[in-house]
Amino acid sequence: MINHPPRVRTAATSVAVALLATAVTGALAAPAWAAPDKTVTGASTTNMVIPDEGPSTPASTAIAIPADRGQVTDVDVTLNGLSHTYMYDLEVWVSHNGTTVKLLDEAGDWSRETTPRTFTFDDEAATVLPWSSTLSPSGSYKPTDGSGGGETPVATSLAVFDGQAATGTWELFIVDQSAGDEGSLAGWSLDIDYNDPTAPSGSVVIDGGATITDASAVTLGLAASDPAAFTTGLTHMRFSNDGTTWSALQPYATTAAWTLSAGNGTKTVWVQYADGVGNLSAPASDTIVLDTKAPKAKKLSPKKNATDVKTSTKVSFVASEALVKATVTKKTVKLTAGGKTVKAKVTYKAGSKKVVLKPKKDLAGHTKYKVKLSKKITDVAGNSIATKGWKFTTR
Structure with a gap:
């Protein structure tokens, strides 16, 4: 060659x-x-x-x-x-x-x-x-x-x-x-x-920013972004109730259903977002108070099944927890006798959580009265009051 x-x-x-x-x-x-x-x-x-x-x-x-x-x-x-x-x-x-x-x-x-x-x-x-x-x-x-x-x-x-x-x-x-x-x-x-040299970042909001809920099933509002330079795009997300144990990765979306951990109290939900190569964002979180316990009527006045009650009495009770004032009205707190509603003024004192029903005139003597509480009375978490009402008899 x-x-x-x-x-x-x-x-x-x-x-x-x-x-x-x-x-x-x-x-x-x-x-x-x-x-x-x-x-x-x-x-x-x-x-x-x-x-x-x-x-x-x-x-x-x-x-x-x-x-x-x-x-x-x-x-x-x-x-x-x-x-x-x-x-x-x-x-x-x-x-x-x-x-x-x-x-x-x-x-x-x-x-x-x-x-x-x-x-x-x-x-x-x-x-x-x-x-x-x-x-x-x-x-x-x-x-x-x-x-x-x-x-x-x-x-x-x-x-x-x-x-x-x-x-x-x-x-x-x-x-x-x-x-x-x-x-x-x-x-x-x-x-x-x-x-992808930069991980995505984002945030989470529980139930639209609510501070309290009566249900462990919540909706997460999600927002995230991946930097424009060399982006591989947002692809997945995962969630946690303790910041340590995470759910499986799922496709990225702007909302997701989630279940809070068991038990009443302040709950935190964490989220992480992943890009196209698997970089995970720093955890973002939001908190909400879970309250599944129904409020009750306590310190009943007159007492349940009381007799010889003065005809000039007022009806009252103290709620076991804060109520939504708008749910405490003459339509949800009623006094009846013989199936007829007694005309009365109903007030709720938020500081003491006390509900007072004041009849327009004195009650009839020797009469059995019923106090009726509607399920429309709720606490701030949305739980309906558990006490249905009670009875008493005037002198």
């Missing part, structure tokens, strides 16, 4: 390099708490015809990576079905988001081999693509630049994409630098590891 000398570059090469050269964007390191990397792949099967000198036809082909794929942490590029009789002539670049990386330049073989071959360019590969009389039909190599300088600087490490958004259009360019040989590329593919 004849050992061919390097080819002489022409003006076509310099023009192509000048058009593609860009500034290198610095990578942003993902924080230590970030979720494990995820991978997205893409491929182009458009054939690129490589002339004996000049840019390929088409001049470039593209791979579109869909939205919400976060921040690049590693990228590998594979040339599929590369056929060329003098690879040393080729210069290959990949470009994305204003940054260009040279994958191949003045390397490969001059074996006149026309069998299509596959090469992966990977920063973590053991070696660069050699300048050799023979090459394996496939292999993994570091990006290769054997030009020795003298051109507009272009990055030769795929790591320059680290920290950029994976989403968007990636383009591959090929130029044959010298006359005398030609070939083609059947297609190319991308393998991108990505992450």
Whole structure:
């Protein structure tokens, strides 16, 4: 096999390099708490015809990576079905988001081999693509630049994409630098590891911001956001009654049904939101008082089943807990005799939790009276009063 000398570059090469050269964007390191990397792949099967000198036809082909794929942490590029009789002539670049990386330049073989071959360019590969009389039909190599300088600087490490958004259009360019040989590329593919450098954040509101409830089944109002840069989107959420034991992750929504822990008292509900790679937000929480105990009427006056009660008496009781004043009216607190309602004024003293029924006139003597309390009388949690009423008899 004849050992061919390097080819002489022409003006076509310099023009192509000048058009593609860009500034290198610095990578942003993902924080230590970030979720494990995820991978997205893409491929182009458009054939690129490589002339004996000049840019390929088409001049470039593209791979579109869909939205919400976060921040690049590693990228590998594979040339599929590369056929060329003098690879040393080729210069290959990949470009994305204003940054260009040279994958191949003045390397490969001059074996006149026309069998299509596959090469992966990977920063973590053991070696660069050699300048050799023979090459394996496939292999993994570091990006290769054997030009020795003298051109507009272009990055030769795929790591320059680290920290950029994976989403968007990636383009591959090929130029044959010298006359005398030609070939083609059947297609190319991308393998991108990505992450999301920032966790989402959000809040939770129990029962629309209520301070107290009479039911353990509540509705959670949920609001969260994922930062715009490198977003992978809100995807899931989970809940806890103690901040330690969590429910299974479920798809993100703006409302959710939840059951408070057993027992009356102040209850806290925690929520965490997850993005597309699994980063969890800091826990957000809200509190509410659970009160399932019905109020009762105590300190009855007159006492239950009392006799010889003065006809000038007032009827009263003290609630076991605070009542909703609007529910204590002459329609919900009644005094009756013989099936007829006694006209009376009803008042509720919130400070003492005392309900007073004052008849418009003295009661009839030697008469049995009934005090009737409606279930519409409720405490601030919404529990109906448990005491239905009582009886007494005047003197």
